[in-house]
Amino acid sequence: MRLHRLDITAFGPFGGAQTVDFDELSAAGLFLLHGPTGAGKTSVLDAVCYALYGSVPGARQSGQGMTLRSDHAAPGVRTEVRLELTVAGRRLEITRQPPWERPKKRGTGTTVDKAQTWLREYDAAAGTWKDLSRSHQEIGEEITRLLGMSREQFCQVVLLPQGDFARFLRADAEARGKLLGRLFDTRRFAEVEKRLAERRRATEAQVRDGDAALLADAHRMQQAADGSLELPELTPGEPGLATAVLTAAAVARSTAREELTAARLRLAAAESARADAEHRLARERERDRLQRRFAEARQRAERLAERAGAHREAQARMERARKAEAVAPALELREAAGLEHQRAAAAEAGARAVLPGTCADAGAAGLAAAARRAAEELGGLESARRAERRLAELVAERAVLDRQERADEDALHEAEAWLAGWEAVRAGLQTRIDTAQEAATRAEQLGVQREPARQRLAAARRRDRLAAEADGARSRALASAEEAVEARTRWLDLKEQRLSGIAAELAANLADGEPCAVCGATDHPAPARKVDGHVDREAEERALAAYQRAEEQRARDERQLGAVREELAAAAAEAGDAPTARLAEQAEELERAYAGARAAASGLHAAQEELRRAEAERDERIAAQQQAAVRAASRVVHRERLDREQAVLEEELATARGAAGSVAERVAQLERRVADLTDAAEAARAAEDAAQRLKDADARLADAAYRAGFDTPQEAADALLDDAAHRALQRRLDAWQTEEAAVRAVLAEADTAAAAGQPPADLAAAERAAADADRRVREAASARDAAERRCAELDRLSARAAASARRLAPLREEYDRVARLAALAAGTSAENEHRMRLESYVLAARLEQVAAAATARLQRMSSGRYTLVHSDGRTGRGRSGLGLHVVDAWTGRERDTATLSGGETFFASLALALGLADVVTDEAGGVRLDTLFIDEGFGSLDDQTLDEVLDVLDSLRERDRSVGIVSHVADLRRRVHAQLEVVKGRSGSVLRQRGAG
Numbered sequence: 001m002r003l004h005r006l007d008i009t010a011f012g013p014f015g016g017a018q019t020v021d022f023d024e025l026s027a028a029g030l031f032l033l034h035g036p037t038g039a040g041k042t043s044v045l046d047a048v049c050y051a052l053y054g055s056v057p058g059a060r061q062s063g064q065g066m067t068l069r070s071d072h073a074a075p076g077v078r079t080e081v082r083l084e085l086t087v088a089g090r091r092l093e094i095t096r097q098p099p100w101e102r103p104k105k106r107g108t109g110t111t112v113d114k115a116q117t118w119l120r121e122y123d124a125a126a127g128t129w130k131d132l133s134r135s136h137q138e139i140g141e142e143i144t145r146l147l148g149m150s151r152e153q154f155c156q157v158v159l160l161p162q163g164d165f166a167r168f169l170r171a172d173a174e175a176r177g178k179l180l181g182r183l184f185d186t187r188r189f190a191e192v193e194k195r196l197a198e199r200r201r202a203t204e205a206q207v208r209d210g211d212a213a214l215l216a217d218a219h220r221m222q223q224a225a226d227g228s229l230e231l232p233e234l235t236p237g238e239p240g241l242a243t244a245v246l247t248a249a250a251v252a253r254s255t256a257r258e259e260l261t262a263a264r265l266r267l268a269a270a271e272s273a274r275a276d277a278e279h280r281l282a283r284e285r286e287r288d289r290l291q292r293r294f295a296e297a298r299q300r301a302e303r304l305a306e307r308a309g310a311h312r313e314a315q316a317r318m319e320r321a322r323k324a325e326a327v328a329p330a331l332e333l334r335e336a337a338g339l340e341h342q343r344a345a346a347a348e349a350g351a352r353a354v355l356p357g358t359c360a361d362a363g364a365a366g367l368a369a370a371a372r373r374a375a376e377e378l379g380g381l382e383s384a385r386r387a388e389r390r391l392a393e394l395v396a397e398r399a400v401l402d403r404q405e406r407a408d409e410d411a412l413h414e415a416e417a418w419l420a421g422w423e424a425v426r427a428g429l430q431t432r433i434d435t436a437q438e439a440a441t442r443a444e445q446l447g448v449q450r451e452p453a454r455q456r457l458a459a460a461r462r463r464d465r466l467a468a469e470a471d472g473a474r475s476r477a478l479a480s481a482e483e484a485v486e487a488r489t490r491w492l493d494l495k496e497q498r499l500s501g502i503a504a505e506l507a508a509n510l511a512d513g514e515p516c517a518v519c520g521a522t523d524h525p526a527p528a529r530k531v532d533g534h535v536d537r538e539a540e541e542r543a544l545a546a547y548q549r550a551e552e553q554r555a556r557d558e559r560q561l562g563a564v565r566e567e568l569a570a571a572a573a574e575a576g577d578a579p580t581a582r583l584a585e586q587a588e589e590l591e592r593a594y595a596g597a598r599a600a601a602s603g604l605h606a607a608q609e610e611l612r613r614a615e616a617e618r619d620e621r622i623a624a625q626q627q628a629a630v631r632a633a634s635r636v637v638h639r640e641r642l643d644r645e646q647a648v649l650e651e652e653l654a655t656a657r658g659a660a661g662s663v664a665e666r667v668a669q670l671e672r673r674v675a676d677l678t679d680a681a682e683a684a685r686a687a688e689d690a691a692q693r694l695k696d697a698d699a700r701l702a703d704a705a706y707r708a709g710f711d712t713p714q715e716a717a718d719a720l721l722d723d724a725a726h727r728a729l730q731r732r733l734d735a736w737q738t739e740e741a742a743v744r745a746v747l748a749e750a751d752t753a754a755a756a757g758q759p760p761a762d763l764a765a766a767e768r769a770a771a772d773a774d775r776r777v778r779e780a781a782s783a784r785d786a787a788e789r790r791c792a793e794l795d796r797l798s799a800r801a802a803a804s805a806r807r808l809a810p811l812r813e814e815y816d817r818v819a820r821l822a823a824l825a826a827g828t829s830a831e832n833e834h835r836m837r838l839e840s841y842v843l844a845a846r847l848e849q850v851a852a853a854a855t856a857r858l859q860r861m862s863s864g865r866y867t868l869v870h871s872d873g874r875t876g877r878g879r880s881g882l883g884l885h886v887v888d889a890w891t892g893r894e895r896d897t898a899t900l901s902g903g904e905t906f907f908a909s910l911a912l913a914l915g916l917a918d919v920v921t922d923e924a925g926g927v928r929l930d931t932l933f934i935d936e937g938f939g940s941l942d943d944q945t946l947d948e949v950l951d952v953l954d955s956l957r958e959r960d961r962s963v964g965i966v967s968h969v970a971d972l973r974r975r976v977h978a979q980l981e982v983v984k985g986r987s988g989s990v991l992r993q994r995g996a997g
Contacts, residue, residue: 001147002026002930002962003048004091007082008991011050012043015072015988020044020980022931024993026962028978030950033933033966035982040989041966044982045933051083051094052143053151054117054136068098072988075103078113086930087146091122093129094139189842196822203815210808211241217801218245224793225252242805249798256794260787267780274773277766284766290755297746304740311736318729323708324719330697330704331717337690337697344683344690351680367684371677391649394642401635401642408628415621422618429614432607439600446594453587459574460583466568473561480554487550491543498535844870846919851884854915858908860951865889866908868897910934935966943971950975 003022008014025031035041046056050068069079082095097116104111119139120129133139147154355367362370510527575583701713710716721729746752848870855868871883885894886908900908913934964980965972973979981992 001085001087003083003085005082005084006044006047006051007080008044008047009081010070010073010077010079011047011068011081012070013038013040013072013984013989014043014991015070015074016077016990018991020991021993022962025964025978025980026931029962030976031962031964031978031980032972032976033964033980033982034968034973035989036984037968039982039984041968041982042935043989044980044991045935045966047081048083049151049155051081051096052147052154054096054140055151057151057155069100070988078102090146091124092132093120093122094118094143095120193822196818200815200819200822203811203818207808207812207815210804210811214242214245214801214804214808217797217804218248221249221252221794221797221801224790224797225256242801242808245801246798246805249794249801253791253794253798256787256791260784260791263780263784263787267777267784270773270777270780274770274777277770277773281766281770284761284763287755287758288761288763290752291758291761293746294752294756297743297752300739301743301747304736304743307736311733314729314732318733320719321721321726321729324710324716324721326708327701327704327710327713327716328720330701331713331720334697334701334713337694341687341690341694344687348680348683348687351676351683355676355680363684365681367677367681371674371681375674387649391646394646394649398639398642401639404631405635408631411624412628415625418621419618422614425614426611429607429611433604433611436601436604436607439597440604443594443597443601446590446597449590450587450594453583453590456575456578457580457583457587459571460576460578460580463568463571463575464580466564466571470561470564470568473557473564477554477557477561480550480557484547484550484554487543487547491540491547494535494540494543498537498540501534847884849919850912850915852915853918854908854911857914858911861911862904866904868908868912869894931962931964933964933966 003026005022006020007017008019009017033041033044050056056068073079078097078100080095080097082093084091084093086092095116095118097113099115100113101110102113103109115136116134117136117139118134119132119142121132122128123130133142144150705711705713705716708716710719851868851870858866858868865888867887867889869885869887871885884897886897886900887894897905897908965976979994981994983990983992
């Protein structure tokens with residue numbers, strides 16, 4: 001990768017447009033980037049990184065988006081970075097513009113333009129630039145593919161930060177591992193460790209769950225066996241647990257089957273005894289029943305003898321009732337005729353009571369003739385009735401005309417009054433419309449401001465909430481870190497105690513005649529003994545597990561704290577520094593203004609509709625005035641015609657109604673007279689017919705009573721029975737006969753008479769014996785059922801336990817295998833002698849390559865004195881694999897890199913950075929790096945060392961490679977001729993190139 005040209009506009013401290021010609025600087029091979037502190041030397045490197053990856057190096061990543069913009073830039077100038085470079089044989093140009101808040105082209109205020117990115121490639125054949133893409137994602141993927149490095153790797157191997165590598169030299173294995181892990185992307189190996197640990201925990205949980213289920217089945221079998229099953233002391237995870245449970249289950253099943261056989265034999269004996277007792281009870285019950293039956297029959301016979309006289313009287317009463325039934329139809333006919341005669345006489349009297357005195361004594365024919373004469377008179381009044389109805393209609397029409405006249409007058413007065421105030425109403429409505437339109441415009445303007453205010457308020461509330469959550473997360477992270485340190489200390493203390501007493505632990509496995517695992521001797525005259533408080537392997541492993549859990553909890557808390565801080569930074573960036581209360585007040589004030597404007601604007605349509613309705617009403621009222629005048633003229637003619645017709649009708653009606661108040665009243669009088677006379681005539685004829693029918697009924701009744709044997713009709717009536725009395729008397733007679741037949745039948749039975757001659761039955765003793773036998777059967781059956789349930793439950797639980805044991809066998813084997821692999825990968829296994837994790841093992845290989853590459857340059861810088869070597873040895877109680885030592889050729893001894901002086905640390909870290917750049921480049925696919933930058937660190941070197949370092953850097957120019965030194969050391973300005981100077985000023989920094997080309 002070679003840089004050719006960099007154009008910067010309004011970026012960082014550079015307010016205007018600046019250009020860096022790397023081709024001109026690279027011609028000298030070694031060039032210097034210098035300037036005062038804060039002038040913007042690092043911003044040049046940030047611009048290169050931003051052009052390639054769209055973001056700046058790690059510690060400065062907060063300077064993204066609109067914050068990349070220079071504070072010295074003019075308002076109309078947009079921030080832009082353009083980089084021209086050659087990579088993988090292709091000449092590319094990358095242009096990036098971050099988001100920009102610019103003034104609006106129309107109106108006031110600002111608007112935000114989105115970020116823009118362009119990628120072009122130079123076509124040498126055509127001599128022109130060709131557009132490739134404008135997609136952020138596509139351009140990022142293409143650059144990463146061509147370079148073969150992530151942004152973090154690029155910042156480490158191209159922009160060499162010396163301070164980071166000086167800390168890398170002095171860091172412990174964990175810090176080195178973090179840096180190397182980011183550069184070489186060994187997350188997949190850490191993921192393997194994590195997956196193995198998760199698999200181990202999952203299989204361990206499954207084994208423990210299976211053992212717990214097996215133990216639960218064992219305890220259920222113990223309960224089913226009523227405590228007769230004895231289980232040894234077992235805990236989940238013991239190897240022999242399944243065998244012990246299955247053996248105990250077999251013993252319990254055998255015992256339960258023996259108990260079941262005994263219970264079945266006892267039940268059979270009890271059922272035989274119960275059958276004998278039930279037979280005896282049945283015989284006693286039968287004898288008791290027959291004896292009671294005979295005694296009851298004797299008592300019923302005595303009661304029949306006592307009621308014999310009443311029975312004969314009932315028979316005689318029934319016989320008289322049967323004779324009287326022949327007279328019943330004549331009696332009913334006589335009664336009906338009498339009732340009909342009474343009703344007809346009453347109706348005739350009532351009808352005659354309303355007649356005038358001249359007709360009160362007339363017969364039926366005379367009353368009918370008077371009714372015909374009154375009807376003829378009524379028919380002559382029909383035309384007078386029609387004339388009277390027409391007169392009423394004329395009066396009603398006159399009243400309608402009067403009401404219409406009054407209504408038209410009221411409408412004319414109301415229309416005149418309404419039209420008098422029309423102009424004032426129209427002006428008021430137009431004012432309301434204008435006010436509502438202004439409010440609608442104001443509401444639209446406020447509506448645009450609402451959403452940004454809401455978003456900022458929501459961000460401020462998130463900021464406050466996340467600040468509180470960050471404090472809590474920070475407290476939890478500190479607490480979990482302290483717990484992890486305490487757990488680690490406890491584990492290491494126990495491990496040390498165990499190692500101190502390891503001799504006693506080994507001696508516990510010694511046997512006479514067998515060789516010692518340590519010295520090989522077969523005699524053990526004085527084996528060590530465990531003292532009180534001896535720490536065994538299980539205690540150490542429990543402490544280790546507790547430490548690992550605490551470490552995992554610490555990592556989770558730290559991740560959570562980091563996530564909360566990121567969210568808090570984003571919320572703070574969006575909300576700004578304004579207090580939440582003030583933002584809430586502003587948003588609420590804006591909402592109130594918006595709601596008020598909306599409320600005022602909501603009346604626009606109503607006001608427009610009201611104006612439209614008012615104009616329509618004005619037109620209607622003017623039309624109504626005109627129509628009322630037309631109707632008034634027509635009413636005068638109509639009223640005159642009604643007056644003439646009314647005079648004619650009144651003259652005709654005066655003759656027709658006579659002495660009555662009206663024709664209708666005269667018609668009503670005649671109609672009532674016709675109806676009364678007609679009713680009286682009909683009632684008279686009905687009374688005469690009813691009297692004749694009553695006379696005929698009396699004759700037929702006397703004849704029927706004589707033929708039935710009764711002296712008078714009244715005697716026959718008294719002998720009759722109604723249906724209820726007849727049924728009751730018949731039931732009494734039938735019951736007597738049934739009871740008499742039943743008593744004779746019982747007394748005639750041979751077995752009943754024989755039982756009556758035997759001694760009384762002892763039913764209570766037989767029932768007690770049967771109840772005792774039945775109780776013994778129930779007890780035996782209950783015992784048998786309990787034994788069967790016990791056997792079935794034990795069989796079921798045993799089968800389930802056997803199935804569980806079969807399932808657990810391969811699962812336990814899998815757990816042993818996974819646990820061994822997880823411990824080996826995590827570095828906790830005894831087989832892993834160096835206690836090295838899988839990721840550390842891979843990183844150790846990379847570190848060994850880096851140390852070898854760095855040594856080639858370190859020896860030249862130190863005149864062959866120092867050599868960097870990788871060490872697998874452990875440091876303290878930590879794990880091995882990432883040790884880094886320096887070998888001093890003058891003393892021939894190996895020492896820690898932390899003992900190097902300041903100047904020695906500089907060129908050791910420089911050599912390490914260059915070596916790391918070579919290894920990462922090879923790892924990324926061998927992309928050639930033709931341009932490198934070294935940032936700071938030269939101020940601690942003396943003249944001789946500085947010359948040696950510059951010689952090494954000058955050697956990097958081989959094969960047309962250029963190296964840029966970023967420093968403010970004055971001595972370097974005399975030694976390096978090609979320079980890029982950053983000049984700081986009040987209006988921003990500027991770049992100057994000199995001594996190049």
